[in-house]
Amino acid sequence: MEENSRGILSGYPSIDKITGGWKKGELILVTGRPGTGMTSFAMNIALNAANEQKVPVGFFSLAGDLNELPVASAIIPERLFIDDTPRRTISEIQDKGFSLVKDSKVRLIIVDYLELIEGPRVLRGYHNAEICHIVHKLKETARELNIPIIVISQRPRDSFFQSLYASSNFGISNTIYSIADSVIIIHRELYVTSEYALNPTLIFVAKQRSNQTSIVTIP
Numbered sequence: 001m002e003e004n005s006r007g008i009l010s011g012y013p014s015i016d017k018i019t020g021g022w023k024k025g026e027l028i029l030v031t032g033r034p035g036t037g038m039t040s041f042a043m044n045i046a047l048n049a050a051n052e053q054k055v056p057v058g059f060f061s062l063a064g065d066l067n068e069l070p071v072a073s074a075i076i077p078e079r080l081f082i083d084d085t086p087r088r089t090i091s092e093i094q095d096k097g098f099s100l101v102k103d104s105k106v107r108l109i110i111v112d113y114l115e116l117i118e119g120p121r122v123l124r125g126y127h128n129a130e131i132c133h134i135v136h137k138l139k140e141t142a143r144e145l146n147i148p149i150i151v152i153s154q155r156p157r158d159s160f161f162q163s164l165y166a167s168s169n170f171g172i173s174n175t176i177y178s179i180a181d182s183v184i185i186i187h188r189e190l191y192v193t194s195e196y197a198l199n200p201t202l203i204f205v206a207k208q209r210s211n212q213t214s215i216v217t218i219p
Contacts, residue, residue, distance in 0.1 A: 008055055008108050008148060011048030014216035018205050019182065022108065022148035026209070027139040027179065029114075031153045032186035037201060038152045041186060042110050045150065049108050050079040058100040058109045062087055062116035081106065089118045090134045094141050101145050109145075111138070113152035135179050155185075183207040 007021025022028060032038045042059075049055040061084040076082065081104055083096060093111065100106040111117070119130035135151075142149040177183060185204040200217040207213070 008049050008053060010045050011052065012044075012203070012216075012218050014218065015184075015203060015205065018212055018214050018216070019208055020210070022150065023181075023209070024146045024148065025143045026148045026181040027135070027142045028148060028150045028182040028184065029135075029153055029176070029180040030150060030184045030186065031155045032188075034154055036186045036188045038154075038186055039112050041201075042112055042150060042152055046080055046108070046110055047077065050077040054079065055108055056100075056104055056106045057081065058083070058097065058104075058106045060085075060088065060093060060096075060109070060111045062112060087116050087118060090120075090137045093117065094137060097141055097145060097149075101147065107147050109142075109147060109149045111149065111151045113154060115154055132175050132179075135176050139179050139181075177207065180207065181209055 006016075007019070007023040007026075009016045009021045010019070030038060030042065039061075046057045046059050050057050056079045059080060059082045061082060063086065081100055085092075088096075097106075097109050100109070114131065114134065117134050118124075119133050123130040123133055138149055138151055183206040185206055187202040187204065188200070202215055202217055204215045205213050
């Protein structure tokens with residue numbers, strides 16, 4: 001379906017079936033342990049939107065290392081605007097986001113990742129307060145720009161299955177969990193049965209506007 005009727009699709013049918021796509025004004029939090037492929041997941045969403053849906057996308061790579069992105073050796077679509085300036089402040093991201101929407105008609109922004117965004121100086125050293133402030137500002141920006149914003153966040157190396165029913169268990173404060181419109185947890189580890197062994201990526205849609213939650217697998 002078109003973006004107007006469903007939202008911007010992720011390119012993963014099993015996820016899109018649950019979410020109906022990323023909606024205007026929505027803040028989507030994607031979280032997982034380091035090494036679970038969050039950046040690749042986010043970039044695949046960006047490439048699908050830019051290439052398949054003709055949606056201009058702004059991608060903030062705050063780690064500042066494009067060599068680790070899936071597009072490093074590929075041709076970057078003209079609709080994909082990558083900013084790899086390291087460690088931007090939330091104000092800088094807001095300003096650049098407004099410029100991208102105004103000048104380049106961007107309709108989706110992805111930020112990789114939350115913990116590398118700097119808040120106001122008065123909150124430096126107060127990590128939880130700083131992160132909550134940043135997430136509030138991202139949510140405000142999504143609403144003001146009337147576009148979805150996806151932000152990646154690294155969570156502690158805890159048990160995935162303990163994460164399923166309590167936001168605090170996967171490293172997200174209840175405040176941040178309540179601010180986000182959607183929360184998606186990515187998990188990957190060796191999964192063994194009596195018949196085969198493989199390494200699937202599990203996607204837990206933990207929160208979304210329709211209140212439907214589910215666990216799906218992607219390649």
